[in-house]
Amino acid sequence: xxxxxxxxxxxxxxxxxxxxxxxxxxxxxxxxxxxxxxxxxxxxxxxxxxxxxxxxxxxxxxxxxxxxxxxxxxxxxxxxxxxxxxxxxxxxxxxxxxxxxxxxxxxxxxxxxxxxxxxxxxxxxxxxxxxxxxxxxxxxxxxxxxxxxxxxxxxxxxxxxxxxxxxxxxxxxxxxxxxxxxxxxxxxxxxxxxxxxxxxxxxxxxxxxxxxxxxxxxxxxxxxxxxxxxxxxxxxxxxxxxxxxxxxxxxxxxxxxxxxxxxxxxxxxxxxxxxxxxxxxxxxxxxxxxxxxxxxxxxxxxxxxxxxxxxxxxxxxxxxxxxxxxxxxxxxxxxxxxxxxxxxxxxxxxxxxxxxxxxxxxxxxxxxxxxxxxxxxxxxxxxxxxxxxxxxxxxxxxxxxxxxxxxxxxxxxxxxxxxxxxxxxxxxxxxxxxxxxxxxxx
Amino acid sequence: xxxxxxxxxxxxxxxxxxxxxxxxxxxxxxxxxxxxxxxxxxxxxxxxxxxxxxxxxxxxxxxxxxxxxxxxxxxxxxxxxxxxxxxxxxxxxxxxxxxxxxxxxxxxxxxxxxxxxxxxxxxxxxxxxxxxxxxxxxxxxxxxxxxxxxxxxxxxxxxxxxxxxxxxxxxxxxxxxxxxxxxxxxxxxxxxxxxxxxxxxxxxxxxxxxxxxxxxxxxxxxxxxxxxxxxxxxxxxxxxxxxxxxxxxx
Numbered sequence: 001x002x003x004x005x006x007x008x009x010x011x012x013x014x015x016x017x018x019x020x021x022x023x024x025x026x027x028x029x030x031x032x033x034x035x036x037x038x039x040x041x042x043x044x045x046x047x048x049x050x051x052x053x054x055x056x057x058x059x060x061x062x063x064x065x066x067x068x069x070x071x072x073x074x075x076x077x078x079x080x081x082x083x084x085x086x087x088x089x090x091x092x093x094x095x096x097x098x099x100x101x102x103x104x105x106x107x108x109x110x111x112x113x114x115x116x117x118x119x120x121x122x123x124x125x126x127x128x129x130x131x132x133x134x135x136x137x138x139x140x141x142x143x144x145x146x147x148x149x150x151x152x153x154x155x156x157x158x159x160x161x162x163x164x165x166x167x168x169x170x171x172x173x174x175x176x177x178x179x180x181x182x183x184x185x186x187x188x189x190x191x192x193x194x195x196x197x198x199x200x201x202x203x204x205x206x207x208x209x210x211x212x213x214x215x216x217x218x219x220x221x222x223x224x225x226x227x228x229x230x231x232x233x234x235x236x237x238x239x240x241x242x243x244x245x246x247x248x249x250x251x252x253x254x255x256x257x258x259x260x261x262x263x264x265x266x267x268x269x270x271x272x273x274x275x276x277x278x279x280x281x282x283x284x285x286x287x288x289x290x291x292x293x294x295x296x297x298x299x300x301x302x303x304x305x306x307x308x309x310x311x312x313x314x315x316x317x318x319x320x321x322x323x324x325x326x327x328x329x330x331x332x333x334x335x336x337x338x339x340x341x342x343x344x345x346x347x348x349x350x351x352x353x354x355x356x357x358x359x360x361x362x363x364x365x366x367x368x369x370x371x372x373x374x375x376x377x378x379x380x381x382x383x384x385x386x387x388x389x390x391x392x393x394x395x396x397x398x399x400x401x402x403x404x405x406x407x408x409x410x411x412x413x414x415x416x417x418x419x420x421x422x423x424x425x426x427x428x429x430x431x432x433x434x435x436x437x438x439x440x441x442x
Numbered sequence: 443x444x445x446x447x448x449x450x451x452x453x454x455x456x457x458x459x460x461x462x463x464x465x466x467x468x469x470x471x472x473x474x475x476x477x478x479x480x481x482x483x484x485x486x487x488x489x490x491x492x493x494x495x496x497x498x499x500x501x502x503x504x505x506x507x508x509x510x511x512x513x514x515x516x517x518x519x520x521x522x523x524x525x526x527x528x529x530x531x532x533x534x535x536x537x538x539x540x541x542x543x544x545x546x547x548x549x550x551x552x553x554x555x556x557x558x559x560x561x562x563x564x565x566x567x568x569x570x571x572x573x574x575x576x577x578x579x580x581x582x583x584x585x586x587x588x589x590x591x592x593x594x595x596x597x598x599x600x601x602x603x604x605x606x607x608x609x610x611x612x613x614x615x616x617x618x619x620x621x622x623x624x625x626x627x628x629x630x631x632x633x634x635x636x637x638x639x640x641x642x643x644x645x646x647x648x649x650x651x652x653x654x655x656x657x658x659x660x661x662x663x664x665x666x667x668x669x670x671x672x673x674x675x676x677x678x679x680x681x682x683x684x685x686x687x688x689x690x691x692x
Binding site: 381382383384386387388389390391392393394395397398401402404405406407408409 | 490491492493513514515517518519523524526529530532533534535540541543544545547548551583600604
């Protein structure tokens, strides 16, 4: 037990060290907030599996790894450009070990304010959006991030701006020389009537472990639309806890597609508060799990007002000794009449040793609502497999084709064709599907 | 072409086929009729290689090769085709997409060149026309949301694309209205040649008005109890299956 406490002690010490460097600015509201968050982290500690929300996601083994605070790292253009998205003309914000790397970034949409969190902190805290949406009282990782975060993306889409080019937030962890732990903090604001697409991808260079504890605070204004595509492609030695807090105003739409392709331990907390009437939250997720991976998606659709809708579809394909967790919580508060909330989790288990833990959690305090949830898990459908084989398709190819098809209805929610196609291809490769993906007729 | 000798098969310990003997030569059409539960669909499934059945005795030779030793895909490569009684719906896989993969697998086995997208499209257009199928239909998820008639047409379309030596049509007529029945029958008839053979499995005589069989067999309680020409089907239609049961002595 002392071992697992060590990382916590190191993080507390790091906070004290930073505090000493602050000199005069220790009494700023920002620092007071951070101090409070650090105290909260100290009280909560890292969650153990005795914590209901962390029952299947055992973070303890990660705490034994000698992580140390991530330092800036200079990558070459060649190293970074591997991760640019092909065929997509995007604004790119690159972060290496959590630090903004302007030399690798690219801004093409001048109507949007894009910078990094560090720069945004020059605004007084009262006016900034820092820690306005995310709470940290009960979430130790968010508390930790609130205390220690020192960089991340800061994006503000002004009212009425329809962004034609997406924004790509590219996170690269460089673990070549040590095992870094980082706490990126992202703030995204979509003004009223604005529309934007944000792609978020994470990758690793290097053979050591990495630990990313990210927090995103996202506000979606009235009549605004935000589409978010998250591609999780870190190395199989990496740990990640990603907490995303969304606040939605009237008539807004927030859609997110999370595609988890790799990573040893991936925990996604996705919370959307539907705070304005007629708002819509869509959560879609695809998990391709293998080896001893753990991928845990925790979602919360918090319906506070009437006439809102939330849709959730999470699909898992799990092989080897991988573990999937899906916990979908829907809260319908007393005022939230005429709520529509749908949730579905479907899993294909490819081995006897793969596991899925799925838990729908509906807390409904209004009476005039439509809520549904469903979960299925099992092997590939034998009859479908036999059908394809009876047409001459060998068993392994037929299996790959069916898995690929299973994944496709999540991918189809990605509106950027080159992104969807490239994900489709990498998933096909993962699943060994060599058949033609699509055949266009005339 | 096909030689079934004393074939016995069971499912979950229950014997369904109790010694089937049947020989099918190139160019022939055989109809297998019989009351419900007589083992008709089991025979079709066993020939196509469905895993649910245990072969407890006998043999099946297809062009002198042991068919029962082959995987379902190998049977397809050798030229056996099963038109399913209940074609499965596969969301996310288009007919065109999967069929291109299938056809190229079959061609690979035959030592033929792979078809590229253009050639495949050309072939698909030709066969789709035969079955009165819109090309856009083939871009949709396989059988998903298709009517019973559309699914059966799609089965015969696939058969036309794969050009098998032996086609087994399992209750292809069930659930078809008269127009769909005509389209399906026309398709089957136009694919008939002296090199291929067809086994029609059906409960009703109706299909045989459109696809004229050379032989009619009555399957009852896991055995072929009576064989004859096409007129046997008419007799069954007129008199039902009871007289056959009486003849067998039950």
